[in-house]
Amino acid sequence: MTIGEDWLVLLPSEAQEVIENGHGWGNLTCRLSGPDRAALVVALSNEGSDRVPVVTDPGHFLMSADFHPAGHWYSVTQELVVVEYFLTRQSGSLRFEEFKRIVPRAVEPSPGKWSIAVTYCPESPEIVDGQPLPVWSAWMVSGSVVRPIALDIHNGKELLSALDGYWPIRQLSQTRVLLLGAGSIGGAVAEALASYGVGQIDAVDPDRFLFHNVPRHVLTTARVGMSKVDALAQTIGAKWPECEFVAWPIDLVVNADVVRPLLDAADIVICTVDGVEPRRVANYLARRAGKPIVLACVLGDGRYGEILRIRPLPEVGCLECQRRRLQEAGRIDLETTLDRGYGTGTRHNPMTAVGGDLHLIGQLAAKIAVATLLRRQGELDQTLVDDNLVIALRPAPEYPSPFNATRMLDQTWYPAGRPYDDCPACTPT
Ligand SMILES: [Zn+2]
Missing domain, CATH: 3.40.140 (Cytidine Deaminase; domain 2)
Incomplete structure (x- = not known):
């Protein structure tokens, strides 16, 4: 040689x-x-x-x-x-x-x-x-x-803190995000948050990372068999040493008592779980803790991405209230398709959403959460268009509004609705 x-x-x-x-x-x-x-x-x-x-x-x-x-x-x-x-x-x-x-x-x-x-x-x-x-x-x-x-x-210039002066890295290093769900969307959220300079991420997910998850997840086959949150902790710790990633391999619904103190300590919550019930639980817990929550999912067999931001304000209705308003307006609620998940690629549970689209929605959700944190700290250029976003991944014009885009990546931003007086999450009894 x-x-x-x-x-x-x-x-x-x-x-x-x-x-x-x-x-x-x-x-x-x-x-x-x-x-x-x-x-x-x-x-x-x-x-x-x-x-x-x-x-x-x-x-x-x-x-x-x-x-x-x-x-x-x-x-x-x-x-x-x-x-x-x-x-x-x-x-x-x-x-x-x-x-x-x-x-x-x-x-x-x-x-x-x-x-x-x-x-x-x-x-x-x-x-x-x-x-x-x-x-x-x-x-x-x-x-x-x-x-x-x-x-x-290797001299430290590759650390995120080298961006000081170009990006509010010091403010973000003081922030803490609670991430519920470490699947395909959640993994992309975690990486994006770490790359934006968020100081601490607490991640809650009870699932193990399995072979059928690989093509849609940010993790690689080297981590198959580990809990998803432990695997992400290793991956993120190696790449972004300034981010403290804390793994909670527990179930949000079963272990709500463990999740509550994490919520209290968090500046914002991001929910990427893909079942209707855990989304309701996350909505309820965040609302009761007075924390902003960003809920991200892919709906309609991968046709639309949806990101809802629910700020803890008296005039903003929670997830339940916004879904109820949709149904009362006679619109079909695509959220019911969520319980089918994104599939395993088998005949019984076909894959419905592709990795790149799930990552895109995860990255947008992270961007929206980071903008929300920075805007609250006075960064006016981080003001968002509105609270809710539907983005077309494979448009289906025959779907009901706001899921009726005709063009790819069409973005529909719309305001949060008001809360219902009898909503148990918005109005404590
Ligand atoms: Zn409500």
Whole structure:
């Protein structure tokens, strides 16, 4: 295997700390893949000490690649930083003797072998064309030639907090969302909330993740058999470490006593369960706790997405009140189709909604919940069109209004109705 210009070295943050605080040089062990032309630093030493492993994602694709112990790191002067800048622009290389003149510690590989070097310049970076030059570089080193290769460093800039100033990440980090349902819509909600920077998500769902769920869910086959909320906690924790995702593998209807305190602690509730009864329970609990709730579902065999936002205001009717008004107006209530769920793909329970559509509705529900939270904190640009949204996924003009769109992705926004005086959720007896 030879190593060319288009190789990439990945440097975890813990390895950077060792190098920044080290004594000028050390040994590196990488796992590397020839077909992928990529190397991951997995262990390193300070000077000639024993190599110490660094924390890496155990699921990283290079963790099953071969070990390659022939690598070194060096602290270097600005001269090498400037040389690297010009070599990269010209796709050039250095003779090993020239590299060793600038990096006197440089170790020459045995004849016919090569190694990886990572260099770090502790001096303040040189400015060229108004831009500071990178203090970290990676190199392919052989006894004859040394050339710069690409380096990607894990340094915290990939964290969401790096968006501070562009998105209200600090406000959202203080918010807590209760997510009821971790199915295909709920999984997409969870990922979207974490990516918006919500600080804590409590997720309630008693179901296990099974093979027939895979094609519509954000989770992969690697998690089949786990509880859906535990699986999401792992997935989200790995990708968005700033989000605290708390798994509650319990049933909303049976364990309402456990859910009530979660509701009290939540800033908003998102309900993605697909049965009529748990939606009623969620509606009742949120209403009684005085919390806003966003209910998201796909109706009519996957033809429409519906997102209802019920704010805890005296003039806004709850889910029950809004359904009752629909029925009294002589309209067919598509919600009754919900108890059929989205199916398993079997003859008895055919799949009715496709993963992408369910994710789309989940992401919209998360967006609506986040907008509601931010608007309440005074972010005027987060004001929503209205409380309720029906969006056409496969239009069916023969359906009753507001489910009678003629065009794909047609959006019908409409206001929440008033509560009924005798509604047990809206008017305590
Ligand atoms: Zn009501």
